[in-house]
Amino acid sequence: MSSKLDEACLKDPKIIYYEFRSGLPIFECYKNFCNRMELDSINFIEFEFWFQRFSAGNFDLDYDRSKDPKYRTITDMPVDVFQKICENLGEDYQEDYRFVFRHVCKSFRALADSWIPTFTEISIKSKSDAIIVKFDDEEIEYTDGNRAIKHWNQFPAILEKLNWALKEDAMCSFN
Amino acid sequence: MAPKKNSAKRPQPSTPKPSAPARIVKVQSSDGHILQADVRALLLSSTLAATIKGYDDENKPLEKLEVNNVVGFTLKLVLEWCEKHKEDDPAIAQAEKDKKNIFIPSWDRHFLTKLPMGNLFDLITAAYHLDITGLINYGCKTVANSAKGKSTEEMRELFGIPEPWEQPSTSTATWDD
Numbered sequence: 231m232s233s234k235l236d237e238a239c240l241k242d243p244k245i246i247y248y249e250f251r252s253g254l255p256i257f258e259c260y261k262n263f264c265n266r267m268e269l270d271s272i273n274f275i276e277f278e279f280w281f282q283r284f285s286a287g288n289f290d291l292d293y294d295r296s297k298d299p300k301y302r303t304i305t306d307m308p309v310d311v312f313q314k315i316c317e318n319l320g321e322d323y324q325e326d327y328r329f330v331f332r333h334v335c336k337s338f339r340a341l342a343d344s345w346i347p348t349f350t351e352i353s354i355k356s357k358s359d360a361i362i363v364k365f366d367d368e369e370i371e372y373t374d375g376n377r378a379i380k381h382w383n384q385f386p387a388i389l390e391k392l393n394w395a396l397k398e399d400a401m402c403s404f405n
Numbered sequence: 406m407a408p409k410k411n412s413a414k415r416p417q418p419s420t421p422k423p424s425a426p427a428r429i430v431k432v433q434s435s436d437g438h439i440l441q442a443d444v445r446a447l448l449l450s451s452t453l454a455a456t457i458k459g460y461d462d463e464n465k466p467l468e469k470l471e472v473n474n475v476v477g478f479t480l481k482l483v484l485e486w487c488e489k490h491k492e493d494d495p496a497i498a499q500a501e502k503d504k505k506n507i508f509i510p511s512w513d514r515h516f517l518t519k520l521p522m523g524n525l526f527d528l529i530t531a532a533y534h535l536d537i538t539g540l541i542n543y544g545c546k547t548v549a550n551s552a553k554g555k556s557t558e559e560m561r562e563l564f565g566i567p568e569p570w571e572q573p574s575t576s577t578a579t580w581d582d
Contacts, residue, residue, distance in 0.1 A: 257551065257563060275565040279521050286519065299476070301523025302530065304548070304564045311533050311545060318507060318549030333557040335566045 250284050275301070305337040312341055324348070325368060431469040432484065438477025439469070446487035449498070451536035475531040482528050486516065486540050498538040507546045517547040522564065 249259040260277045279295070304312065316323050316331075324345045331342035349365040356362075361372045428444040444467075447453045453470060460467040472480055489512060501507060509517070517525060529544035555563060 257555075257559070260562075273565060274562045275522065279523075282519060282521050301521075302526040303523070303566070304526060305566070307526060307530060308533055311529055311541065314541065314545040315548045315552070318546045319553055321506070330555075330557050330560065333569075334560045334564075335569070338560070338566075 250281050256281055305335065309341070312337075316341065325365075329370065430467050432480065433469055433471045434475055434477040434480040435473050436476045438480065440477070440481060440484055442484045443488065443491060446484065446491040449487045449490055449493075449537050449539065450483075451538075453535060472535070474534050476527070479524070479527045479531045482520075482524070483531050483535065483537070483540070486513075486528075487537070489516075490539060493539070498542075501542055502538050504542070507542045509543050509546055513543045514547070517543060522548075522551070 249263050250256075252259060252262070254262070256278060257274070259281065260274050263272075263277060283290075283293070304315075307315075316327065319327055324342075324347075328342050328345060328347075331338040333339075347365070349368070351364075351366055353364045354361065355364070359373060363370045363372070429441050430444055430447070432440050432442050432447070434440070444457060447457060447470070453472075456470060457467060475483065517528075520528065525544060525548065529541060529548070532540035532544060551563060552560060560566070561568065
């Protein structure tokens, strides 16, 4: 058994069992597990492995995972498949997940950057405590100064990448 | 806008036809495991269907199919899925090939959600290599359902992606570009 899981189970051997018996989605169970244990020493992949074994009625805690083949991750998937997964996130997946994906990892960022934007108007407002970027009706407010400034500096390059003609008066407003 | 439901437009399975006697062949995985499968189940894979057709056209006896890019554990899952769907009307998979809003039948939902994410990715990749439309669709939808509504941090947790400062840098891509 994994030493991390061993450590968690020694604190309360029933806690993982409680989680998967709760009937909640697995990710919620993981969050509850982390809150209960007050530690995040088990990552989701490891938790999920044990959770699914318990769910299948397999309670053998002595299983040695070290000899398992290396598991595939989402970033190892063919790009077509990765894109298909994204398309299943919802009709407006590009608008809803573009900025979420850009900060996950480089593979996610590369995919999100390949999505051709459909917005027609960008406006940028600067307030004393925030910078607000608006894509058509979608508004993103940056309150973390460092992050906002970093993005602000990237903006012309991003527009250039997207082949946008930067027309100051028509597309950007500075208040 | 409310999500469109596609169940109404979904082609209904055709009335089961009287079953022909099963034609069983051996299928060998990349790590040498030999499994057995009904040819009708294997025909759900366009890749294997082309190979089988090649044997039939030349009247050559088909004793063993080699699947060189799928390991035994994953191949077993693929064959289990194909066996379950071997009676399906091919029009269903064809109609759903490019659909973005896919309905997952209950058996498939149970089959796919019981798998740890790593195994699910292996299964979808195998389905991609073997060109099994239905399995690719349901697999991708299952992963998307897990990721739906998640934040950046939650996506990293869900997919086992390291934090940015733990991610290896490459010469061609940085977080600042």
